[in-house]
Every structure is written in structure tokens, then in C-alpha cells.
Amino acid sequence: MHHRVLCVMLAVFVGSLAFAGKPEITSSGTFYIYSFFWHNADFDTGATADGDQFFYMHADLGINADFGSGISTKVTVGGWGTFGLHPVTGEGSWGHLLTTDKPGEDVAVREAYLDIANLFDSPICFRAGKMHVLYGDGIYDGGEDGAMGAKFYANTEGFEVDLSWYRLYEGGGRWYEGTGWEYFFPEVPDDIDLFGLWLTGKFVEGFVRVAPYWFYRTYSYYDVEYGEYTEKDNPMWLGGRLDVGPLAGLTLAGEFTMMMGDWQRDWEDTLFTDESFDYAGMHYMGRFSFAPLTLPVFFGVGYVAFSGNEIEYDTLGNPLPDTENELYESPIWGPYTFGFYKWWPGFGPAHVQKTPFGFSLLTSDETLANNLNVINANVGFYQGPLTVRADFFKYSRNWVASGDESDMGYEIALLTTYTFRKTLTLGGTVGYWTPGDYFGTDVDPMIGGYLFAYLSF
Numbered sequence: 001m002h003h004r005v006l007c008v009m010l011a012v013f014v015g016s017l018a019f020a021g022k023p024e025i026t027s028s029g030t031f032y033i034y035s036f037f038w039h040n041a042d043f044d045t046g047a048t049a050d051g052d053q054f055f056y057m058h059a060d061l062g063i064n065a066d067f068g069s070g071i072s073t074k075v076t077v078g079g080w081g082t083f084g085l086h087p088v089t090g091e092g093s094w095g096h097l098l099t100t101d102k103p104g105e106d107v108a109v110r111e112a113y114l115d116i117a118n119l120f121d122s123p124i125c126f127r128a129g130k131m132h133v134l135y136g137d138g139i140y141d142g143g144e145d146g147a148m149g150a151k152f153y154a155n156t157e158g159f160e161v162d163l164s165w166y167r168l169y170e171g172g173g174r175w176y177e178g179t180g181w182e183y184f185f186p187e188v189p190d191d192i193d194l195f196g197l198w199l200t201g202k203f204v205e206g207f208v209r210v211a212p213y214w215f216y217r218t219y220s221y222y223d224v225e226y227g228e229y230t231e232k233d234n235p236m237w238l239g240g241r242l243d244v245g246p247l248a249g250l251t252l253a254g255e256f257t258m259m260m261g262d263w264q265r266d267w268e269d270t271l272f273t274d275e276s277f278d279y280a281g282m283h284y285m286g287r288f289s290f291a292p293l294t295l296p297v298f299f300g301v302g303y304v305a306f307s308g309n310e311i312e313y314d315t316l317g318n319p320l321p322d323t324e325n326e327l328y329e330s331p332i333w334g335p336y337t338f339g340f341y342k343w344w345p346g347f348g349p350a351h352v353q354k355t356p357f358g359f360s361l362l363t364s365d366e367t368l369a370n371n372l373n374v375i376n377a378n379v380g381f382y383q384g385p386l387t388v389r390a391d392f393f394k395y396s397r398n399w400v401a402s403g404d405e406s407d408m409g410y411e412i413a414l415l416t417t418y419t420f421r422k423t424l425t426l427g428g429t430v431g432y433w434t435p436g437d438y439f440g441t442d443v444d445p446m447i448g449g450y451l452f453a454y455l456s457f
Contacts, residue, residue, distance in 0.1 A: 028062040030078075031455045034344070038353040038448040043435045045444045057083055058144065060110055070117035070125075079107040080144045111146050123154040124161075133166060133332060135198050135213065136241050136255060138283060138362060140334040140345065147194075147332070160200035168192040168217070168332065192219045194331055204247070211241040215331040216261070228268035235279045236261040237331055249291045251300075253339075257283040259328060275321070281328030282307040287339065289378075299379040304338070304347075306362065308371030308399030326399070328370055330362035336369065341389070341415075342429050343454060347374055348393040348411035350431030353448035368408075371398050385419040393431075397438060407436030413449075425454045 039051035060078025067073075084092045113129025128150040133141040141147055151164035171189030195218075200211040215237040222230050239257030244250065264276035282305075289300030309327035312320045330336070335345035346352040346360030346369070355361065355369045362370050373396045380389030395408035411434070417427035430449030 023068070024066040026064045026066075027457075028064060028076075029060055029457055031059045032452060033057045034450050034452040036353065036358060036448075036450040038350070038446070040444055040446045041354055041448075043439050043443040043446060054082055055084065056081070062111065070115075072115045072117070074111060074113055074115070075109065076111035077107060078110050108145075110144065123156050125153050127151055127153065133334075134337075135162075135196070136211075137285060137337045137339065138255075138257070138330050138334075139196075139215065139332055140330075140337055141332055142334050142345075142359065149194075157206075158202055160198075160202070162196070162198040164194075164196045164198075166194045166196075166332075168194050169219075187222045187224060190220045190222075192217065196331070207245060207247045209241075209243040211243070213240065214238055217331055229265050229272070230268075231263075231265045233263045234261045235259055235263075235329075235331075239283070246291070249293050251287075251289045251291075253285070253287045255283070255285040257328075263325070277322045277325050280307075280324045280326045281309075282326070283328050287376075296383055297379070297381045300377070302338075302374075302376040302378075304336075304372075304374045304376075305398055306370045306372050308366065308397060310399050311401065327364070327366060328362065329364045333361060333363045335360040336362055341378075341391075342413075343417070343425070343427055343452060344450070347376070347395075348391060348413045348431040348433065349429045349450065350411050350413070350433035350446050350448035351393065351395065354433075354446070372396075372408075373398050380415075385422075387415075387417045389415045391415070391431075396436070400438070405437035408438045409434045409436035423455060423457065425452075427452050427454070 034056045035053065036056060037051070037053040040049075042048060042050055058078065058080040060076050060080075062074055062076035065073045086092050109130065111130055111132060113127050113131045116126045118124070119126060130146045130148050132143065132146040133139065133149075134143075147166040147168055148170075149164060149166035151162060153163070154161045169192035171191045176188055194215060196213065196215040198211060198213040200209050202209055216234070217236075218234050220230065220232045222228075237257055237259055239255060241255040242253065244252040259279040259281035262276060262278045264274070266274050284303070284305040286304075287300065287302040289298060291298035306328040307326045309322070309325055311322075314320055336347075337345045338347055342349060344352065346355065351368065352358055352360055356363075356367055360369045361367070375394040376391060378389055378391045380387060382388075391411075391413040393411040393413065395410070397406040397408060400406045411431045413429060413431035415427065415429040417425055419425045428449070428451040430447065433446045433448070435443045435446070
């Protein structure tokens, strides 16, 4: 059924182009396949011989139509996921064991938006539809499925502006309209909306970019089954980013983000106590790299920190209610890119394999991807299409309870890539993670990494 709907949508789209005055049609696409592997993720080789190797694949095809006068559209159709279902029995794949879903099975519209450039002969442009989200290193939709939204944006020689709105979650929509659901559930679930403003000032002919930004996410929920309460969640992010380079071989990036806003739950039943807390998470990032203009080598250092939530206890050792939540999360709960240095988001490849879904997600729950301090040092060389890079990562918890250990150990990683004809990139990376006392005293190293092929056109 899904494939029929997509075929009809594409037919209607292509047919509309035929009657729209012969627009200029171009195509684009992306294909990549990754072979992930990991061993000893529990840091205990004696207890279990845990490990896995699996494939992750993505393929999409985009149609770009330029109608002239600054009006254009883009539609991208594709699929992604962990493929591996038996062609006869249907057995296999992660989804076969844990859910009824089969990741990677469905082809769907990944992007579909309308662009209107130079509104009223100004540098301001408008875009609406389903689109990808990426701002800096930490506001990223993952690169697979975009978000529904709209934005005004402009790009001139001296500045850039991006004023956006994204519908991250549709609470009601057409499922409630005239279907009878409104009689059984008169309180339509609220949407999750994200509003953002990202400004960029360009200096020194664009080699220095300063970007202050603001994001605000809003959501409310009314429960009629359990005590009747209203829940409101309104976190806000305020930050700034500095990018320098590449300028005479020097590249520098820095960023600071503060979380503000609040969460509250108001009970209608007086038997329960109202709850609330203020957001107070923080994110710090600094990266420096240098590639001498006369030598095919480079080196760099970096530091990233995501604050953890400090828990206070009473005299009996019981946790007290939070009045502040210091755990940093991303506005979109996406992965932290760290510059995509290894063609995948996150820090060292072994550390990535310890994060949920191997994606380094900055969610509202504490994982090994947040409440984290990371120190990085790297060195490498390049020769034509070949690049080799070695990394050292030192991990620690940003906050732990008094008496607990924060040291998570260190990882040594190696990355190699080779690009054929400036189009196809083949690569591989592996990390060796020696855990620290945070994981215990009698622990063993973990190995994680992947091989990949990446093609875009």
C-alpha cells in the first residue's frame, strides 16, 4: 500500500511539472552502507562474550525542480535502516525480535519542500514542507527523516539569518477530524513545536563567523485518566558559536549553550502535589586544528562538555525533589555530530557503539552520550585521495554523586578513508576503549568500529 501511494505521489508530482511551463529538472541522491561491529560492550570478557556485526544502509533519490522567478521544489524518496530479513521466511532483523516493525523495509518521502527565493526583491527566502534540520554540532535530526516546518532565511555577504518553526510531533491532525475520535477523546493531544532563530555574522571575508542563537520547544498534555493533571514542558536554549577558518591552515570552533525554561505538572486532585522544575543544563565546546600549508599533515585538540543533573539527598539518603534539572539535552533529541569527523555522528567509534542505537543521542534521559566530559587529541596525514587520522579520547562523567567515580577511561581510535574520483568514499574506523573506575575496578577493554562506503551525487 505504501509503495502504491508513493508511486501515485511521484506520478502527480512529475505530471504537475509537465504542465508548469517546463521547469529545469535536476536530480540528486545519496547511498551509503555501514558495517558496524563491537565486542565486549559490558567491559567484562569473563561473564559474557558479547558482540555483534550488523549492516546499516541508506538510499535516497531526490528530484529538484526550478520553475524560475525564484520558485523551486525538492522531493526526496528513500529508505534506511538495518536490512537483513530472510527473503522466504521473513526472519531476521532487529525488529523481528523486539517489535512488529521491520527497520529499513519502508520507502517514504524523506524531504518535500517548496522554496521561494528573494521575496519582494529582498535577500529573504521562504521554505515550507518537510526538511532536514542541522544547526552547529548539537541540533541535528539525524540525517534520515526531516521535520515538517517552515522558515524564513537569508544569506548575504555579511550575514545569514534562519528563522524557523518545526512540528516535531503531530498530536492530533487528520486522525481526529470527522472520525468520531473527538467524542471519545475530546482533549486532542498537543503538538511538540520547536521555534528557532540562528543568526550568523561574517567577518574577514567570511573566514570568521559568529552565530548567536535561540531555540524554544513547547508541549502540553492533559490527562483525564490518572488523577487529571496538566503537564507543560517549555525548555529554551540560548547560545553562541564561533567558527574561524580555514585561515592559513587554522580551523577553530567554539560554542556555549544554556538551557532555560521550565516543566510543571498541575494536579486537579488535591491529594497530589503540584510538581515543577527549571531547566539549567549547559553545553561547552572548543575545537582547534592546524594543517600546515606546505605539509600533508594535520593535528588538533578538542573539548566538549554536557552538564549532568545534580541530585541532592536528605539525611536518610533519599533523593530530594528536583527544583532544577541540569541535564543537558538537544532541542530535537538528536545526535551530537562532533564535526562528522569519522563520517558518522559522535565521538570515538567504540564510545558510539555504547550509546543508544549507536547514534550518540542527546535525549532527556541520561545515557553515555550526555552528562559527559570529552577531551580529544588527533593527528593525521593526507596524500591525494587517502586520509589517515588517529584520535585519543578521554571520557568522564560531568557530575556524579559524592563518593562515586567519574573517570570513564580513554579510547584510542584510527580512521582511514579513500575517495575514488571525488565521488565514492571508502573508509574504516576502529576504537579501543579502556574503561575507567566509573565502570568498576575489574573491567576489560571494548572494541568498536565500522567499515563504510558513501556515495552522493
